[in-house]
Amino acid sequence: MSIFAKKDLYIQKRRSKRKGARFFVFLLILALVIVGVVLGKGKVAECFKGFKKDEFSFMFTPPQGWNAYDNISEINKKFAVGLQYPLIADATNKAIEDDAKKIVDELKKEIKQFKTGSGEDRTVYTANFNVIPAKGGYVSVVYTINRVAPLRDLNDVQYRTRIYNTSTGEAVKSEDIFNENFAVAVSHNIKEFFVNNPQYASETYTPLFTDNTKAKAENFKNFSFGENSILFYFGAGEIFPSDMGAVVASVPISEVFADMKLNITGYTPPKYNANSPMVALTFDDGPYAPSTNRILDALESVGGRATFFVLGDRVGAEKSTITRGDQLGCEYGNHTWNHANLSKLSASAVKQEIDSTNDAVKAITGKDIALLRAPYAEIGDAAGVVGKPFIGWSIDTEDWMKKDPQAIVSAVTEQVKDGDIVLMHDLYPTTAEAAETIIRKLTGKGFQLVTVSELMAAKGRELIPGKVHYHAR
Ligand code: ZN
Numbered sequence: 001m002s003i004f005a006k007k008d009l010y011i012q013k014r015r016s017k018r019k020g021a022r023f024f025v026f027l028l029i030l031a032l033v034i035v036g037v038v039l040g041k042g043k044v045a046e047c048f049k050g051f052k053k054d055e056f057s058f059m060f061t062p063p064q065g066w067n068a069y070d071n072i073s074e075i076n077k078k079f080a081v082g083l084q085y086p087l088i089a090d091a092t093n094k095a096i097e098d099d100a101k102k103i104v105d106e107l108k109k110e111i112k113q114f115k116t117g118s119g120e121d122r123t124v125y126t127a128n129f130n131v132i133p134a135k136g137g138y139v140s141v142v143y144t145i146n147r148v149a150p151l152r153d154l155n156d157v158q159y160r161t162r163i164y165n166t167s168t169g170e171a172v173k174s175e176d177i178f179n180e181n182f183a184v185a186v187s188h189n190i191k192e193f194f195v196n197n198p199q200y201a202s203e204t205y206t207p208l209f210t211d212n213t214k215a216k217a218e219n220f221k222n223f224s225f226g227e228n229s230i231l232f233y234f235g236a237g238e239i240f241p242s243d244m245g246a247v248v249a250s251v252p253i254s255e256v257f258a259d260m261k262l263n264i265t266g267y268t269p270p271k272y273n274a275n276s277p278m279v280a281l282t283f284d285d286g287p288y289a290p291s292t293n294r295i296l297d298a299l300e301s302v303g304g305r306a307t308f309f310v311l312g313d314r315v316g317a318e319k320s321t322i323t324r325g326d327q328l329g330c331e332y333g334n335h336t337w338n339h340a341n342l343s344k345l346s347a348s349a350v351k352q353e354i355d356s357t358n359d360a361v362k363a364i365t366g367k368d369i370a371l372l373r374a375p376y377a378e379i380g381d382a383a384g385v386v387g388k389p390f391i392g393w394s395i396d397t398e399d400w401m402k403k404d405p406q407a408i409v410s411a412v413t414e415q416v417k418d419g420d421i422v423l424m425h426d427l428y429p430t431t432a433e434a435a436e437t438i439i440r441k442l443t444g445k446g447f448q449l450v451t452v453s454e455l456m457a458a459k460g461r462e463l464i465p466g467k468v469h470y471h472a473r
């Protein structure tokens with residue numbers, strides 16, 4: 001929030017450091033006075049005889065919600081060029097102003113390459129800005145440039161974008177944000193974006209489009225950051241014929257994230273690859289530190305996670321175990337307060353069992369529990385009152401009965417498939433021992449060990465309150 005707090009904003013002021021600007025302001029005031037005297041009211045547009053009234057309105061109307069800005073402009077008989085730029089924070093304004101000058105110089109240079117008339121035939125370039133805040137003190141500034149040049153039959157829109165780090169005040173270059181491979185991912189995604197857009201699909205086979213969306217950084221130099229996407233800007237004529245106008249393509253951050261050196265978007269990549277095999281290990285009836293911690297150790301060593309369906313009456317004595325599992329990204333499920341048979345309880349007693357357990361865990365993790373597992377797999381009428389999905393299993397290790405690590409390991413490794421949910425109990429040392437091997441073996445076979453919620457999300461399975469979900473195969 002900091003950089004956009006009111007106290008940090010500049011009050012808009014006309015800084016007249018530049019001679020041209022000072023002269024312009026002088027002319028403007030003079031004209032206003034004359035017009036004011038002659039007409040009795042100030043009509044700003046009168047002083048730009050030969051321009052349409054709204055062509056320079058950008059100078060006097062700041063973008064909505066933004067009242068700190070400055071302008072650079074040059075107006076003469078042959079052309080007028082003007083750019084309005086934002087004032088964002090003390091540290092950054094110098095860099096923004098330097099960039100603004102460079103852009104105006106570029107535009108002037110471009111204008112001077114072509115024939116331009118006077119009066120109504122004058123070339124007029126005007127640039128407005130938009131500021132898009134990103135995360136970590138970064139902002140994107142997008143300039144939309146309207147080019148009007150009657151003698152060139154030109155009337156279009158172009159873009160320039162810049163990224164700033166408002167804490168250091170520096171302009172951030174594309175190569176500071178992306179590694180050299182990013183253009184490959186961007187190129188692919190830009191093509192996909194337009195191929196899937198009926199308005200543009202038929203124009204994605206032209207040399208213009210193909211050449212200018214090739215995997216080269218220079219093709220993607222105008223971009224801004226949103227929370228989950230990067231917007232790429234293409235002026236009129238850049239990738240589509242001029243008469244199709246300027247276009248903006250949205251690319252999901254997830255598609256480019258691997259090639260980003262700086263995460264300035266707040267995007268958190270999933271801890272799993274949705275396209276690779278995954279299994280959800282689940283442990284009931286704990287926590288029980290001596291066993292649970294061995295399982296957490298094993299999970300931690302491979303970067304895996306599991307789901308623990310805990311009993312509420314054990315939670316208070318196992319605070320550090322609960323905290324540790326939470327920090328490792330494990331999930332907690334609700335297994336009732338004291339292993340109650342829900343099918344034999346009244347609605348209010350069911351609610352009491354579920355709510356008290358939820359509160360005990362939430363007091364430690366700060367999170368509500370999303371999933372239930374009914375003791376004895378007995379649900380009965382509880383289905384209608386719990387308001388949360390039940391989780392069953394597709395592999396039962398029978399660990400509580402077998403108490404034989406090797407048999408427990410085999411029960412999993414001999415039949416496990418992508419999307420399985422495995423049932424175990426973290427009350428027993430034999431289960432902890434088996435889990436250590438299972439975790440190592442499954443990881444070795446390429447399975448990702450994820451929580452039940454992650455498994456369901458990755459496989460696109462909807463979790464329905466009161467229903468039992470057995471796997472995500
Ligand atoms: Zn149980």
